[in-house]
Amino acid sequence: MPQSSSSFDDPFADLFDKLPDPRRRDPQRESPGEGAAAGPTEPEVPVSRRAAREAAARRASAPVDDRATGDPATPEAAPAPAPSSRPADERPHLRTPEGAPASRRRDDDARPAAPRESLEDLFTGNGTTEDHGTTPPPPTRRRRRVGGWIAFGVVLVLFGGLAGAGLYVWSTYEEQIRDVMGWQEPADYEPGMATGEALVTISSGDTGGPISQSLFDAGVTKTPDAFYDMLVDTGQNPTFYPGVYQLQQMMTSEAALEALQNPENKLENSALLPEGLTVEQSLPLLAEGTGIPLEDFEAAVADPSQYGVSADSLEGWLFPAMYTFDPDTTAADVVQTMVDRAIVSLDAAGVPEEDREEILTIASIIQREAREEDDFYKVSRVIQNRLAPDNEETFGRLEMDSTAQYGIGEDDGTVSSSEEALTDDNPWNTYVHPGLPIGPIANPGDVAIDAAMNPADGPWLYFVTVNLDTGETVFTNTYADHLVAVEQWRDWCSENPDSGC
Incomplete structure (x- = not known):
């Protein structure tokens, strides 16, 4: 069928019919000038x-x-x-x-x-x-290079953020991650790693648990429970004899047990007194190490004046150290040796003779309160700040738990004080009485004595140990900040209920 030329064949034909023709509006095309040559007809x-x-x-x-x-x-x-x-x-x-x-x-x-x-x-x-229109030119070499560096920077930032997040998670939850993934670190050292020297004291009646802790504290074993777990796993129940034993550091639990069973490693007529012990805790160790009866030591410390000490007690004067005595040494000779060693430390720290008892009292509190050596000097500053006349109206009392516990003989190995200890009216309780207690509460070492004489500079008025395993201690200036640190300590204790809180 022939195609129709009707405009209705195209739905847009009417629209095109009504649009003006731009060529027809061009005056040069509609009316050429008189001088213009007539050209061929435009299409x-x-x-x-x-x-x-x-x-x-x-x-x-x-x-x-x-x-x-x-x-x-x-x-x-x-x-x-x-x-x-x-x-x-x-x-x-x-x-x-x-x-x-x-x-x-x-x-x-x-x-x-x-x-x-x-x-x-x-x-x-x-x-x-x-x-x-002109198509956009291709990107230049310089623009491509800049874009590449920008992309590399973005990738670097992303990987850096992921690495930082992974490090934070690992440092915070390492133990939990190891438990879940089964990546437990060895609890014991490898054979052949033993080096150096370590002295370990075994007291009368000590069993596998306390000895395991003593070995760890001396650097012999890798973890506090390694020695005890080895005894349980192997079903051994050996007999341990009191005394001071010379071992090495970084030993396996099996090697440590063998060394403790070897009489050649036991030091005769020797005694090792750690820092922070009281006279009552020190005398049994002296008796076991020297073989001198405990009753002889109790009689020897009854009169402090025979050793040149003008105090009612030798508390704080039995200097903690490793001692070796001749076989015919008496209990009084042992006590005199320890008092003389305390005077050597006091003189080395520049303590005037008339201030010895007071410095030993401050040093004994520092020894019982501080965990790390750097904190010894900060705790000393807190004591000085609290006793300063400007703070007397604010505080009036030193309020140290170690003094309250000593006053009633509460020494169960925990840092928390009972209500009875905090309220008991004894002359050592700094929660009840202002100023220092009437005397030392333990035997301080060289660092504690030096810290008592040379407190660190700082405005601290409070401190609390928030992690008893690491010894991390927070020092603060205000009571509000101190309460925040106390909550941190409580949170740690709730997660570690058997760690001495």
Whole structure:
């Protein structure tokens, strides 16, 4: 059936019929000047999209020679649009004449810019979208390099953040992670690692548990329970004899047991007194180490004046150290040796003779309260700040738990004081009485005596040990900050109920 030329064949025909023709509004085209030469008749502008498509089809089917004649009067001779990125055979409106190059290099510097095509050429097929704008240039080498560095920086930051988060999680939850993943660290040292020297005291009645802790404290075993667990796992129940034994550090539990069972490692007539013990706790160790009856030592300490001590008790005067005595040494000779050693330490710290008892009292509190050597000097400062006249109205009392516990003989190995200890009216209780207690509460060592004479500089008024395993202690200036630290200690105690809280 022949196609109808009715405009109703195209739903947009009416719209194109009503649009004005821009060429007809061009006065140069409608009314050429008098001097203008009459040119050939311009091609009719399509009035609809159907007409535009038909015109494009006619041009495409026309002979190549007719469109390439170069006749400026014909539409086919119009300048070819700019090359497209598509191959010529895929662009029906760009047919390459025979003998012509398949593509032409655009050289904007060598030829004048061609006039931009109008939107009408898009409908007629005489132009492409590439003729109506310039494609963005490819990124330069410098821009690519900058972009690469930016991407590398982003990746570096991401990996750094992940590494930092992983380190925090590991340091905080290492024990839990090891438990879940089964990555438990060995509880004992490897054979062949033993080195140096370590002295371990076994008291009368000590069993595997206390000895296991003593070995760990002396640096012999790797963990506090390694020795005891070895005894349980192997089903051994050996007999341990009191005395001081010379072992090595970093030994296996089996090697430590063998050394404790060897009489050659026991030091005869020797006694090792740790820091912080009372006279009552020290005398049994002296008796066991020297073989002198305990009753002889109790009689020897009854009169402090025979040793040049002007006090009612030798508390604080039995200097903690390792002692070795001749076989015929008496209990009084042992006590005199220990008092003389305390005077050597006091003189080395520059303590005036008339201040010895007071400095020993302060040093004994420091010895019982502080955990790490650096904290000895801070605790000393807290004592001085609390006793300062400016703070007398604020505090009025030293309030040290160690003094309250000593006053009623409460020494169960925990840091917490009972209500009875805090309220008992004895002369050592600094919760009840102002100032220092009436005398020392333990035997301080060299560091504690030096700290009593040389407190650190600082405004601290409070302190609390928030981790009894590591000895981490928080020093604060205000009561509000102190309460925050106390909560931290309580949280740690709730997670470690068997750690001496």
